[in-house]
Amino acid sequence: MADKPRIKLPKEAKKGEIIQIKTLVSHLMESGQRKDAQGKPIPRKIINKFTCEFNGKPVFSCVLEPAISANPYIQFDARVDEEGTFKFAWTDDDGSVLTAEEKIALKA
Amino acid sequence: AGTTRAFAQQKLTEKELLAFDPVGNVTLVHVTDIHGQLMPLYFREPSTNLGVGDAKGQPPHVTGKDFLTRFGVAPGSSSAYALTSEDFEALAKTYGRIGGLDRAATIIKAIRAERGDKVVLLDGGDTWQGSWSSLKTRGQDMIDCMALLKPDAMTGHWEFTYGTERVKQAVDGLGFPFLGLNIRDTEWNEPAFEASTMIERGGVKIAVLGQAFPYTPVANPRWMIPNWSFGVREEDVQTQVDKARKDGAGLVVLLSHNGFDVDRKLASRVKGLDVILTGHTHDALPEAVKVGKTLLIASGSSGKFVSRLDLDVKDGEVKGYRYKLIPLFSDVITPDPAMAAKIAEVRKPFAAYLARPLGRTETLLYRRGNFNGTFDDLICQALLQERDAEIALSPGFRWGTSVMPGQDITFEDVTNATAITYPAVYRTGMTGTRLKEIIEDVADNLFNVDPYYQQGGDMVRIGGMSYAIDVNKPQGQRISDMRLIKTGAAIDPSREYQVAGWASVNEGTQGPPIWEVVSSYLQRQKTVRLEPNRAVKVSGV
Amino acid sequence: FVALTVLPMAANAEPGNDAAEMIKKFTGGKEATKGKITLDLPEIAENGNTVPLALTVESPMTAENYVKEVLFVADGNPNAGVATLMFTPMSGKAEASIRIRLAQTQNVIAVAKMSDGSLFTERKTVKVTIGGCGG
Numbered sequence A: 001m002a003d004k005p006r007i008k009l010p011k012e013a014k015k016g017e018i019i020q021i022k023t024l025v026s027h028l029m030e031s032g033q034r035k036d037a038q039g040k041p042i043p044r045k046i047i048n049k050f051t052c053e054f055n056g057k058p059v060f061s062c063v064l065e066p067a068i069s070a071n072p073y074i075q076f077d078a079r080v081d082e083e084g085t086f087k088f089a090w091t092d093d094d095g096s097v098l099t100a101e102e103k104i105a106l107k108a
Numbered sequence B: 001a002g003t004t005r006a007f008a009q010q011k012l013t014e015k016e017l018l019a020f021d022p023v024g025n026v027t028l029v030h031v032t033d034i035h036g037q038l039m040p041l042y043f044r045e046p047s048t049n050l051g052v053g054d055a056k057g058q059p060p061h062v063t064g065k066d067f068l069t070r071f072g073v074a075p076g077s078s079s080a081y082a083l084t085s086e087d088f089e090a091l092a093k094t095y096g097r098i099g100g101l102d103r104a105a106t107i108i109k110a111i112r113a114e115r116g117d118k119v120v121l122l123d124g125g126d127t128w129q130g131s132w133s134s135l136k137t138r139g140q141d142m143i144d145c146m147a148l149l150k151p152d153a154m155t156g157h158w159e160f161t162y163g164t165e166r167v168k169q170a171v172d173g174l175g176f177p178f179l180g181l182n183i184r185d186t187e188w189n190e191p192a193f194e195a196s197t198m199i200e201r202g203g204v205k206i207a208v209l210g211q212a213f214p215y216t217p218v219a220n221p222r223w224m225i226p227n228w229s230f231g232v233r234e235e236d237v238q239t240q241v242d243k244a245r246k247d248g249a250g251l252v253v254l255l256s257h258n259g260f261d262v263d264r265k266l267a268s269r270v271k272g273l274d275v276i277l278t279g280h281t282h283d284a285l286p287e288a289v290k291v292g293k294t295l296l297i298a299s300g301s302s303g304k305f306v307s308r309l310d311l312d313v314k315d316g317e318v319k320g321y322r323y324k325l326i327p328l329f330s331d332v333i334t335p336d337p338a339m340a341a342k343i344a345e346v347r348k349p350f351a352a353y354l355a356r357p358l359g360r361t362e363t364l365l366y367r368r369g370n371f372n373g374t375f376d377d378l379i380c381q382a383l384l385q386e387r388d389a390e391i392a393l394s395p396g397f398r399w400g401t402s403v404m405p406g407q408d409i410t411f412e413d414v415t416n417a418t419a420i421t422y423p424a425v426y427r428t429g430m431t432g433t434r435l436k437e438i439i440e441d442v443a444d445n446l447f448n449v450d451p452y453y454q455q456g457g458d459m460v461r462i463g464g465m466s467y468a469i470d471v472n473k474p475q476g477q478r479i480s481d482m483r484l485i486k487t488g489a490a491i492d493p494s495r496e497y498q499v500a501g502w503a504s505v506n507e508g509t510q511g512p513p514i515w516e517v518v519s520s521y522l523q524r525q526k527t528v529r530l531e532p533n534r535a536v537k538v539s540g541v
Numbered sequence C: 001f002v003a004l005t006v007l008p009m010a011a012n013a014e015p016g017n018d019a020a021e022m023i024k025k026f027t028g029g030k031e032a033t034k035g036k037i038t039l040d041l042p043e044i045a046e047n048g049n050t051v052p053l054a055l056t057v058e059s060p061m062t063a064e065n066y067v068k069e070v071l072f073v074a075d076g077n078p079n080a081g082v083a084t085l086m087f088t089p090m091s092g093k094a095e096a097s098i099r100i101r102l103a104q105t106q107n108v109i110a111v112a113k114m115s116d117g118s119l120f121t122e123r124k125t126v127k128v129t130i131g132g133c134g135g
C-alpha cells in the first residue's frame, strides 16, 4: 500500500448536517483465486477491513472480501454534530494498517 | 407500383411534405441516428424486427404488411416506401433517394419560418459516425454541417468511439450542450456531462434532459473511454425530472439514446416526463406512442426523416399535440444552398476516393433486419474467403445504407457499412462451445424480456454456419442446430473452428481493416449476387 | 461485436456457492422480509471487475432505530462473500457505495439487520456479457 488514500468530504458543515464521504485507496486486492504464469496459486492479499471514526466514536465500518474490486472505493455518510476529526483506517491481510485523518469545521 | 416516377412525383411536393396544421405554443424538431449520412441515400427498413415480452407485436416491432395495416399506410405509397421494406426495389425506382442534410435544412428552416421562437431542435446522437468522411475527420464533417442547423442540444453513442480526448474537445467546441445525465466518471462516481438544459420557447420553460446510450462501454470498446461509466440509471432520470419541475419547467423532454423498448419501460416507471425523443434502435414510426402521459417519438435513422411535434403546453401540462414524421424525399425537396455548399466542402477531400466503383451487385444490398441483411452476408462472404476461415462473424449494426440491384458498389457504399474506429479483422480459433456461448450472449442482448437488459443492436451475422433460434427461451437455451453450411455437419462443441470477424471491442485486436477486406473481395468478384439467406431458422415469434 | 473477451475471475463458478449458508449465518436462520432496501446496480455490467453497487436502506437512523449491518453476497462468484457494512446512528443515513467483482451473470443479494433485530432483504440480477454490436 504505497499511495496515500484519497478522501473527499466537505471542509465544513452545519451542525446536524449529514455529509457524504468518498474514499479511494490504491490496492491490487489479490483475490487468492488467480494463478501465476507457472500455474501456482497467487496468495490472497486484500484490504479486509475499513473503519471510520469521528472524534473517537464509530461512524461506519465494513468487512471486505476478495470480491471487492482493486483500488477499493467506499462511499458513506456521516452526521456532523460538532467540529472534529474523522479517522479512517484500512487493514491489510498482512496486518499493516493504513490511516488517514480529515478535519471538519462547523459553519457559523 | 405501376406508376412512373414522374407521375408519383407530381403528387408529391415539398409543400405537401411540410403541410402541418399547427397546434399550441411549442414545436419540437427531432433528428437522430444520422450516422454520418450527409447525402441522399437508399435505406431499406427491416422486414424482421421482433419484440419479446410486453413489446411483442407492439410498435416498433411491426414490419411489412402489418406495419401498413397498423398505421393505415397505402401499399405502394411514398410512406410505404419510406417506412417499410414492402416492394422496396420497385418503390425505390418510383420515389428515388431519401435524406440528405441539405434537404433536412430546408425542412427545418421552413418549420422555423412558420413557428418562429416556438421551435426547439434536438439531435438524438449517433450523428458523428457512419461514413468515411466522419471517420477520417473524427466527426468534424458532421459537427460543421450540423452547426448550420443550430441544434439546441444533443446526446450520443457512437460519438464516444472517437475516444475521451476527442469527445471532450468536440463537445467544448459545439456551442450547444452535449447532454448525458447517465454518464459518470469511473473514479469518483460524479456527473461527467451536463444532465439537462432549460430552454424558453413560446413562453414555456422547456427542460431537455439528455440520456446517452446506456451500454456504450459494453457494445463499443470500453478502453476508448475508460473514465466514463454509463447505465440506464432510472433513478437519476427521475431525480432530474423532479429537479426540472422544481426549477419551473412547464415541459420536460427526454432526449434519449436508450432504444425504443428501454424508453417504453422508462416511461412507465419515471413520473413527469412529457416527451421522450427516442433513438438508437432506428425505428421510424408515423405516430407518437403514448405510455401513460408520456409521448414517445421515433424519428428513424440515416437522415431519412425530420420529426415535428407540436405541443400545446399550459400550466405545466401538455393539453394537446400533433405529430408528423416528415420523410425527406430528395427529388422533391429543394436543397438548402448554404448546407449543400458546406456538405460539398467537407466531402471534397474524400469525394473522388469514395466514388471508386469496386464491383457491381445484381441484387439489393441492405443491412437492417434482426437476423441477417444482404450487405452483411456480403461482408461475411468476404471474411470467409479473404481470411480463409470456416465461420465469419459480423456485428449486428443497424446503420449502413442500401445499394440497388444493378448498381456499382462504391468504396463509399462499403465504408457506409464499415467505417468504425476499431475495424481490425481478426482470425482466431474458437471451439463449438465458445461459438455457442457468443451467439447466446448476443441473442440475450436482443431478446431478453426485460428491456433494461437489452442493448438494441441486431443479431450477430454469421457466415458459413446455420443455426436455429427460439427467441422466447432464456439465455443459454435459444440457439440450437448449429451446422457448418459447407458440409452440413453439426458443430462439434470441442472442435476448434477458424473464425474471422471484425469490430472486436478488445484493445489490441490485430488485422487489416474491414473495408480493405471487403474491397479486395469485391474487386476479385467484380459482380456479386446475394441469394436470400436461409441459414437462420427462427421460432418463438 | 467481439469474440475474444475473457470474463473476469474464474468464470466456472456455479450458482450454489456458499451464499445461502452465509445468509443463514447472518440471520441466525430467521426469515428476512423483502423491502426497505434499494440496490442500485447496473443491469448489465460494463466491467465485471468493477461493478458499482449503491445501497440505500429506509431508516430514521436514530439511537433507537437504525440499520446495524448489511450483508452482501453474490450467488455466482467462486465465493459468495462480498462485504458486510456496519452503520451507526452517526452514519446519519444508511447509504453506502462500493465496487465489486462479478465473475458471471448472477444475483447480488443484500440482507439488512436493524437495531431491533428485524431483517430485510433485496436482490438484483447483474448481467455480465461479452458485449459488442449496437444500433
Ligand SMILES: [Mn+2]
Residues within 6 Å of the ligand: B126, B157, B158, B213, B257, B279, B280, B281, C134, C135
Ligand atoms: Mn446508437
Ligand SMILES: [Mn+2]
Residues within 6 Å of the ligand: B033, B035, B126, B280, B281, B282, B301, B398, B399, C135
Ligand atoms: Mn444509431
